[in-house]
Amino acid sequence: MKTIEQFKNKKVLVLGLARSGESAARLLAKLGAIVTVNDGKPFEENPAAQKLLEDGIKVICGSHPLELLDENFELMVKNPGIPYSNPMVERAIEKGIPVWTEVELAYLISEAPIVAITGSNGKTTTTTMIAEVLNAAGRKALLSGNIGFPASEVAQTAQAEDTLVMELSSFQLMGVDAFKPHIAVITNLMPTHIDYHGDFEGYVAAKWNLQNYMTADDYLILNVNQDLAKELAQKTQATVVPFSTEEVVDGAYLQDGLLYFKGEAIMEADEIGVPGSHNVENALATIAVAKLSGLPNESIRETLSSFGGVKHRLQKVGDLDGVTFYNDSKSTNILATQKALSGFDNSKVILIAGGLDRGNEFDELVPDITGLKKMVILGQSAERVKRAADKAGVTYVDAKDVADATRLAFELAEAGDVVLLSPANASWDMYANFEVRGDEFIATYESLKG
Structure with missing residues (x-):
């Protein structure tokens, strides 16, 4: 870690704990800052705050007193999930106090070059692919950021x-200052988190902070399947490396079933270890990073061929009696399930779908589910999903939960078929989150196998 002096004896307020806030507070204290932590959770219910206090860091818990900001802080480091409409954040901005997220601290102390990945969809899978490719080639890659490991800790x-x-999420990127990766990837940009950013333009602007300080010596990898990316490519000082599944570009691209980088064939698209057209895009972005990092083609091909996916994101769970099980519990909306289905022959798929009823119909899904072997439907939204199945001419059975659905799907399957949990719905009608739902699918597969 770099030894830096800029925080020595400076008063810094860390707003919001969780793991990233605790990491930021400890790092700042190590760098000589005078740190105060403010968290909304009461002290007696807040083990992290208790431990920080034991270690000599000032903590104020249970509320967010605005008068705290009268203490001449020179910096606020906030939890990314805290919106800028929060009164403490608004008051800090009024007072001219810089408001950062902890990824800026990570940049300032990192001795290692940074490969940064953001986007609306696919960023976790792409991040994981990149790390695995680098590690397989003997380069030590350290995962961090929005993937669950605080960047300032790693x-x-x-x-x-x-x-x-x-x-990196848009929330994190709103709080960077001099942050500068050597290689950056934007997987795609779709309207999301509008409640946080106000509009799509605000969301894109947050993502675009990724490249603010990049130069011609740095590489910005963009998905030029999107016209927006083509427009943005004209607005950066970084060297743009495009990727596309739709046209030949001066970067990574798909042509006649092969994945290329600058005219050099790397591997067949069908060799990628996870199915789906979106995973071809993720693999192309990964190939661009790998080739810019000087990795050999064979290592890239072998790693992407054996890639099993990220847990709950079109994760191959295993095979049983010739039937393959895929856990795509993260598919909490129609678009995600459409992408998941794009990687399979529908006639071989038993789809498990349904969940929280948000009041929407599933007509958009009809073309994508047409031709499915069978559906197993569950959850509050079951009647709405059934209406879409009827329109698509797909027969279905009812299930009471994911465990029941998994067993029913396996009974309906034959060798060569796929059992796919891709619900197109949030999990909260039955499960605390999509991870718990996916874990039940995995556990049921293991019990069937056992």
């Missing part, structure tokens, strides 16, 4: 010969 152990591979 960066402290990164060596100059390592690579810090960071997944």
Whole structure:
């Protein structure tokens, strides 16, 4: 970790704890800052705050008193999930106090070059692919950021010969200042998190902060299947490396079933270890990073061929009696399920779908489910999903939960078929989150196998 002096004896307020806030507070204290932590959770219910206090860091819990900001803080580091409409954040901005997220701290102390990945869809899978490709080639890649490992914690152990591979959300990128990755990827940009950013333009602007300080010596990898990316490519100082599944570009692209980088064939698209057209895009972005990092083609091909996906994101769980099980519990909306189905022959798929009823119909899904072997339908939204199945001419059975659905789907399947959990719905009618739902699918597969 770099030794930096800029925080020495400076008063810094860390707003919001969780793991990233605790990491930021500890790092700032290590760098000589005078740190105060403010978290809404009461102190007696807040083990992280208790431990920080034991270690000599000031904590104020249970509320967010605005008068706290009269203490001449020179910096606020906030939890990414706290919106800028929060009164504490608004008051800090009024007072001219810089408001950062902890990824800026990670950048300032990291000895390792940074590969940063953002986007609306596919960023976790792409981040994981990139790390696995780098590690397989003997380059030590350290995962961090939105993927679950606070960047300011991981960066402290990164060596100059390592690579810090960071997944970044728009929330995190709103709070960067001088942040500068050596290689950056934007997987795609779709309207999302509008409640946080106000409009799509605000969301795109947050993502675009990724490249603010990049130069011609740095590489920005963009998905030029989107016209928006083509427009943005004209507005950066970075060297743009495009990728596309629709046209030949001066970067990574799909042509006649092969994945290329600058005219050089790397591998067949069908060799990618996870199905779906979206995963071809993810693999192309990964190939671009790998080739810019000087990795050999064979290592890239072998790693992407054996890639099993990210847990709950079109994750191959295993095979049983010739039937393959895929866990795509993260598919909490129609678009995600459409993408999942794009990687399979519908006539071989038993789809498990349904969940929280948000009041929407599933007509958009009809073309994508047409031709399915069978559906197993569950949850509050079951009647709405059944209407779409009827329109698509797909027969279905009812299930009471994911465990029941998985067993029913396996009974309906034959060798060569796929059992796909891709619900197109949130999980909250039955499960605390999509991870719990996916874990039940995996556990049921294991019990069937056992």
